[in-house]
Amino acid sequence: MIKRFCYDPIITTGAVVKDLPYSNGSPEPFTVTENGFTLDMDAKTRVYGLGETMRGINKRGWIYESRCTDEPFHTEDKRSVYGAHNFILIDGKDRFGAFFDLPGRITYDIGYTDSDFITITPENFALDLYIITGDSLKAIVSEFRSLIGKSYLPPKWAFGYGQSRWGYVTEDDIRRCADQYKDARIPLDMLYLDIDYMDSFKDFTVHPERFPDLKAFAAEMKERGIRLIPIIDAAVKKEEGYSVYDEGHEKGYFCKDENGEDFVVGVWPGKSVLPDFLDPEASRWFGQQYKALTDLGIEGFWNDMNEPALFYSEKGLERAIEEVQKIDIEKIGALDFFGTRDVLVKLQNSDSDYKSFYHNTPEGRFAHYDVHNLYGYRMTKSAYDALCELRDEPSLLFSRASSIGAHRYGGIWTGDNHSWWSHILQSLQQMPGLNMCGFLFSGSDIGGFNGNCTRDLLIRWMSFALFTPLMRNHAAFGTRSQEAFAFGDTEVFRHIITLRYRLLPYLYDEFVKAVENDTMYFRPLAFDYEDDEIAATIEDQLMVGDSMMIAPIYRQNADARHIYLPEKMTQVRMHEGEISTEELNKGWHYVSIPLGDVVYFTTSPIPLGEPVRNTSEVIWEKQDTEN
Numbered sequence: 001m002i003k004r005f006c007y008d009p010i011i012t013t014g015a016v017v018k019d020l021p022y023s024n025g026s027p028e029p030f031t032v033t034e035n036g037f038t039l040d041m042d043a044k045t046r047v048y049g050l051g052e053t054m055r056g057i058n059k060r061g062w063i064y065e066s067r068c069t070d071e072p073f074h075t076e077d078k079r080s081v082y083g084a085h086n087f088i089l090i091d092g093k094d095r096f097g098a099f100f101d102l103p104g105r106i107t108y109d110i111g112y113t114d115s116d117f118i119t120i121t122p123e124n125f126a127l128d129l130y131i132i133t134g135d136s137l138k139a140i141v142s143e144f145r146s147l148i149g150k151s152y153l154p155p156k157w158a159f160g161y162g163q164s165r166w167g168y169v170t171e172d173d174i175r176r177c178a179d180q181y182k183d184a185r186i187p188l189d190m191l192y193l194d195i196d197y198m199d200s201f202k203d204f205t206v207h208p209e210r211f212p213d214l215k216a217f218a219a220e221m222k223e224r225g226i227r228l229i230p231i232i233d234a235a236v237k238k239e240e241g242y243s244v245y246d247e248g249h250e251k252g253y254f255c256k257d258e259n260g261e262d263f264v265v266g267v268w269p270g271k272s273v274l275p276d277f278l279d280p281e282a283s284r285w286f287g288q289q290y291k292a293l294t295d296l297g298i299e300g301f302w303n304d305m306n307e308p309a310l311f312y313s314e315k316g317l318e319r320a321i322e323e324v325q326k327i328d329i330e331k332i333g334a335l336d337f338f339g340t341r342d343v344l345v346k347l348q349n350s351d352s353d354y355k356s357f358y359h360n361t362p363e364g365r366f367a368h369y370d371v372h373n374l375y376g377y378r379m380t381k382s383a384y385d386a387l388c389e390l391r392d393e394p395s396l397l398f399s400r401a402s403s404i405g406a407h408r409y410g411g412i413w414t415g416d417n418h419s420w421w422s423h424i425l426q427s428l429q430q431m432p433g434l435n436m437c438g439f440l441f442s443g444s445d446i447g448g449f450n451g452n453c454t455r456d457l458l459i460r461w462m463s464f465a466l467f468t469p470l471m472r473n474h475a476a477f478g479t480r481s482q483e484a485f486a487f488g489d490t491e492v493f494r495h496i497i498t499l500r501y502r503l504l505p506y507l508y509d510e511f512v513k514a515v516e517n518d519t520m521y522f523r524p525l526a527f528d529y530e531d532d533e534i535a536a537t538i539e540d541q542l543m544v545g546d547s548m549m550i551a552p553i554y555r556q557n558a559d560a561r562h563i564y565l566p567e568k569m570t571q572v573r574m575h576e577g578e579i580s581t582e583e584l585n586k587g588w589h590y591v592s593i594p595l596g597d598v599v600y601f602t603t604s605p606i607p608l609g610e611p612v613r614n615t616s617e618v619i620w621e622k623q624d625t626e627n
């Protein structure tokens with residue numbers, strides 16, 4: 001059951017697709033205070049949800065914030081990253097879900113200040129609050145998901161494996177990468193283009209020397225079974241003569257400062273302006289620009305920098321430079337030095353900038369700050385709506401920033417992680433929270449984005465990520481190569497990626513079911529085994545679809561681990577491409593998983609397809625061969 005409580009929303013976020021009447025009274029079991037909502041927790045209370053946030057599956061014991069942020073260091077102390085996902089699920093003496101439909105900031109103190117207390121503090125009360133109850137944790141999630149509408153379903157080929165790297169600059173870089181995958185006989189469906197394919201980082205342009213004929217090149221790659229997936233950044237370069245800028249400027253489609261002038265920010269293209277995705281006309285206009293690339297045969301995109309990420313604003317930079325110039329070199333002390341250094345650092349993604357520009361929405365003019373978390377969501381919607389018009393087939397689309405509502409239009413990737421062992425586990429722990437909030441098509445940068453990857457890290461990361469709907473290896477500019485062919489012996493990677501393709505009939509089927517039935521593709525064990533006290537505490541295993549459980553290795557040099565089986569299961573092991581099975585009883589097991597082996601568990605047989613080169617060869621209907 002869902003009850004809706006109104007605290008006077010200032011703007012319709014569009015996150016919710018069902019128009020429910022308001023309830024009277026208070027949103028029990030919360031107590032309403034002057035600042036927000038509180039609840040006490042007993043020792044056994046567990047808290048789930050909050051989408052993309054850091055730390056465990058059970059969110060208890062930390063403080064989180066809904067504020068879409070371009071955060072390049074995903075460390076435990078971070079309160080927010082790129083998404084703002086305001087759904088929490090509390091499993092204690094009361095069991096219920098709560099969705100805070102607010103586009104501004106919310107703080108969730110889940111036993112941080114007081115370990116037995118939840119305090120949820122919206123920055124203002126301009127929100128709708130939905131309290132959702134049901135017979136089970138799964139039922140509450142499904143009830144919530146039916147409130148926010150069906151999740152995005154990508155084309156089948158998007159479930160293949162993709163290679164990306166910020167640093168493939170030319171057509172030849174991409175072609176060489178495709179060749180190396182082919183030589184290594186490793187399946188591949190997508191190659192991603194990062195910002196360097198653009199001309200001077202201008203959206204919807206193609207660099208004339210690096211990709212002299214993108215249409216022909218996309219066709220050449222498609223012929224080989226590989227789709228090119230270019231990036232689109234949110235901000236548009238401010239440059240007269242660049243048609244996207246000229247037209248948007250003339251029609252008033254960019255966010256404005258308090259005087260009604262285009263608000264100018266610094267991002268990759270240098271001085272740039274921000275399309276007003278909250279203005280339906282501007283949003284439609286921006287979406288139509290994707291035609292420049294779909295006309296060249298492009299079938300999918302990833303949208304970046306849409307928190308929106310700002311390196312600085314023109315005005316902020318002016319103020320900062322004045323500040324820095326005040327420094328007295330003769331008398332400077334350590335604190336002055338650090339203070340001055342921070343003047344520049346603090347320019348990035350600053351609230352004072354977010355407060356200084358405005359959106360023109362059908363419901364009035366709003367300071368960006370008050371509707372901040374809608375920006376990435378509306379960029380995704382802009383692209384999705386346009387791609388539905390521009391193309392007859394479904395398109396691949398995923399975004400970095402998001403809030404609930406965006407799940408109907410695209411997937412998300414989890415942004416700039418590191419080549420750290422802890423980030424395999426972090427990625428696993430993010431998945432159920434994302435699924436609760438409707439983000440089913442997601443995954444992390446395999447091998448880690450920042451920092452240098454090693455062979456063993458990549459093997460272990462892939463052995464987990466082969467189960468994630470979005471399976472993409474991506475790395476930052478200047479980092480060590482981490483393609484599946486980069487570490488010499490390619491066979492081990494061929495076996496792992498091939499297993500992904502052999503499992504696709506199952507994984508895809510389970511994904512589609514999760515979309516259609518508003519269920520979770522990835523679930524904590526606690527959701528399937530509600531009466532099992534051990535299952536409820538497991539933070540490093542997941543249920544995948546109806547009949548699979550995974551328990552990957554995520555520690556350096558570990559070649560075995562403890563795995564909890566909440567019931568009797570079949571252990572399936574892939575060793576050098578060969579599959580073997582073993583029945584295991586309910587309870588704890590210490591399972592050896594040498595580097596390169598993939599192990600998963602099934603509650604009923606999961607058929608495997610034949611090895612293939614790419615998704616065009618996959619037979620999607622489940623076959624009868626058992627395992």
Ligand code: MIG
Pocket residue numbers: 165166194195231304305400415416449474475476
């Ligand atoms: O400020 O386009 O998260 O995947 O490679 C960095 C360059 C901008 C951030 C994305 C990352 C991408 C990178 N982008």
